Every structure is written in structure tokens, then in C-alpha cells.
Amino acid sequence: MPLTALRSFEAAGRLSSIKNAAGELCVSQAAVSRQVADLERSIGHSLFVRLHRSVVLTDEGRQLLDVLTPSFDQIDDCLSHLTRSMAPAPLKISVEPSFAACWLIPRLGDFQALNPDVELQIDTDSRLCGFRRSEAEMAIRWSRSATSWPRTQASRLVDVTMTPIISPLAVETGLDIRQPCDLLDYPLLHEENRSAWSEWFDQAGIKRLDGLRGPVFSDLGLLLDPVRRGHGAALIDLLFVEDDLRNGRLLRPLPQTMAYGAYWIVARDLSQLSPAAERFASWCRARIHNCVAEISEAV
Numbered sequence: 001m002p003l004t005a006l007r008s009f010e011a012a013g014r015l016s017s018i019k020n021a022a023g024e025l026c027v028s029q030a031a032v033s034r035q036v037a038d039l040e041r042s043i044g045h046s047l048f049v050r051l052h053r054s055v056v057l058t059d060e061g062r063q064l065l066d067v068l069t070p071s072f073d074q075i076d077d078c079l080s081h082l083t084r085s086m087a088p089a090p091l092k093i094s095v096e097p098s099f100a101a102c103w104l105i106p107r108l109g110d111f112q113a114l115n116p117d118v119e120l121q122i123d124t125d126s127r128l129c130g131f132r133r134s135e136a137e138m139a140i141r142w143s144r145s146a147t148s149w150p151r152t153q154a155s156r157l158v159d160v161t162m163t164p165i166i167s168p169l170a171v172e173t174g175l176d177i178r179q180p181c182d183l184l185d186y187p188l189l190h191e192e193n194r195s196a197w198s199e200w201f202d203q204a205g206i207k208r209l210d211g212l213r214g215p216v217f218s219d220l221g222l223l224l225d226p227v228r229r230g231h232g233a234a235l236i237d238l239l240f241v242e243d244d245l246r247n248g249r250l251l252r253p254l255p256q257t258m259a260y261g262a263y264w265i266v267a268r269d270l271s272q273l274s275p276a277a278e279r280f281a282s283w284c285r286a287r288i289h290n291c292v293a294e295i296s297e298a299v
Contacts, residue, residue, distance in 0.1 A: 008035035009047060010072055013065040014151075016054050020127065024135075069151065073268065090119040091276040094136035097124040098191070099263060101221030102240035103291075104140075104284075111283050118276045126219075128152070131268040138277045140284070144261035153271075154264040155281075158288045162196060162235040162260045165250050169230025177253035180204035187232030188214040191223050196235050200258045235260075238295050239288075 011021035012032055022029040040047050047061035057065060095104055100122060112120070123136055128149050131137065146154040164183055171177065175185050180201060188197050194212050201209050214232060217223040220240060227234045228249060235258070244250040265281050267273060273281065 005035040005039040008032045010068040090121045092121045092136040094123045094139040098220035100124045139266040154266045157263045157265050159262045160237050160260045161257045163257045165236040166233040167230040189232045189234040190216040
């Protein structure tokens with residue numbers, strides 16, 4: 001039985017998506033579909049129920065996936081162990097786009113100065129990779145829970161605390177912001193969806209706000225530009241606007257905050273990280289700790 005067919009099925013089953021499997025394997029969606037169909041014919045069972053935008057495992061598909069995924073993981077672990085004596089490979093890190101643009105990249109020179117022997121490759125993607133040899137060794141992801149990613153281990157990096165942020169340019173031409181309801185007089189800008197603002201207002205005692213409007217941006221890196229230009233207010237973690245607040249480019253008009261999950265260091269097995277990955281993780285923790293301490297002192 002062709003290994004490529006098993007590999008295609010395993011990726012599609014693990015990711016619940018033909019499209020995402022094709023992206024991971026660097027082949028076309030048609031190629032993955034064809035390989036899975038050939039596999040189904042050869043074993044005489046349907047492995048997926050095919051939906052519009054996803055695939056769902058049948059009982060037979062689940063049985064096969066439960067064997068294939070750990071088997072491929074073990075093969076990958078063995079190959080990684082055998083090749084460690086070769087020339088050091090670049091350290092591949094997968095990072096949430098917002099975290100990369102607004103915190104990591106501005107500070108990356110510090111890590112490189114302390115670790116000139118580590119060759120970094122930073123991939124910005126909100127999807128979690130499979131941590132196979134050709135993929136990232138470690139990831140930084142946001143979630144409300146450490147159990148969001150099957151077959152992985154996660155270590156909390158930093159809690160996310162959201163608070164309203166606005167530009168002096170917007171405040172100069174608008175009403176004073178003295179209490180949470182005053183923000184409703186300003187355009188509200190959103191990251192990914194409008195649920196965060198609804199949750200923040202609810203916690204501030206303003207209930208049942210239906211139909212909050214305002215543009216939605218795919219990540220914080222895009223959201224920050226219109227906030228800085230005075231186009232409206234946004235909920236942002238203080239960690240990502242520390243410098244803007246210090247130099248007066250942005251303002252924090254109200255003290256109310258909202259706990260909103262955390263960023264996590266994620267890997268298949270945190271105890272098996274390479275020395276370079278361990279150094280990167282330790283550096284991230286130390287720099288985050290210092291930033292949080294500076295923010296606490298400023299507040």
C-alpha cells in the first residue's frame with residue numbers, strides 16, 4: 001500500500017480538512033483527495049464523511065488514524081534523533097501573527113545578540129503545525145485553555161489582559177471618556193470578531209449590547225494602524241502597546257481590564273526540545289516577565 005496514500009489520509013484526518021492537509025504536504029487538494037479515495041478503494045471502507053468545508057472520520061477512519069498518527073510521530077522522532085549529530089538545523093518557530101508583529105519581532109535582535117549561533121526561522125501562522133521534522137519545532141499560540149491542541153504539550157507563557165486603547169487624535173475631536181459607556185460614542189475596532197468588545201462591556205456592567213458595529217481586522221498587526229491614526233478604540237493587551245503608551249502615541253482612557261486567555265508555548269513534547277529551542281523558550285519567558293513587571297510599575 002503506497003505510503004503517500006497513508007500520509008495523505010493521516011494529515012487530512014488529523015486536520016479534519018483536505019485543504020489543510022494539502023497545505024501541510026505541499027501538494028494540491030486534488031492529489032490528497034485522489035490518494036484518500038485510492039486508499040478507501042484498496043481497503044474496502046469509507047474513511048471520511050465528506051462535508052462542505054471539512055471531513056469527519058468514520059469509525060474505520062478513526063481506527064486507522066489512531067494507529068497512523070503515533071506511528072508517523074515515532075518515525076519522525078527517530079529520524080530527528082539520528083540526524084542530531086549533523087550540522088545544526090535552523091530553529092523553526094511558528095508564532096501567532098499578532099504576537100510576532102507586536103511583541104516578538106521588535107525584540108528579536110536581543111535574542112540574536114545573546115545567541116549568535118542559533119539560526120532562526122519564524123513562521124507566522126495561526127494554525128498549529130504537526131511538529132514533524134520539516135515543520136516548526138515549537139509554537140506560540142493564543143488560547144483560553146492549555147488543552148486546545150491535541151497530541152501536544154503546552155506551557156503558559158503570559159496571561160492576556162485586554163483594556164480599551166485609543167489615540168489622542170480621536171480623543172481630541174470626541175467626547176471625554178470617563179466611564180465605559182462613553183466608549184459607545186466612538187467607533188469600535190475589532191480583532192478577528194466582535195465578541196471581545198461585547199464581553200468587555202458586559203463585565204463593565206453594560207448588558208445586552210446587540211449589533212456592535214465597526215470593522216474587523218484579521219490580526220492585531222493590522223488593527224494597530226487605524227487605532228494609532230485615531231479611527232477608533234480597540235481592546236488590546238497592554239503588553240503589545242507598552243511603547244505606544246509610554247511615548248503618548250496611544251492612551252488608556254479607562255482602568256477596566258478583562259482576562260482573555262493566554263499565550264502558550266506549544267510543542268509535541270516540551271521535555272524533548274532541542275537546546276536551541278530551550279534557549280528561545282527561556283528567553284521569551286524572561287523578556288515577557290520583565291515587560292509585565294514594567295507595565296505593572298507604570299500602572
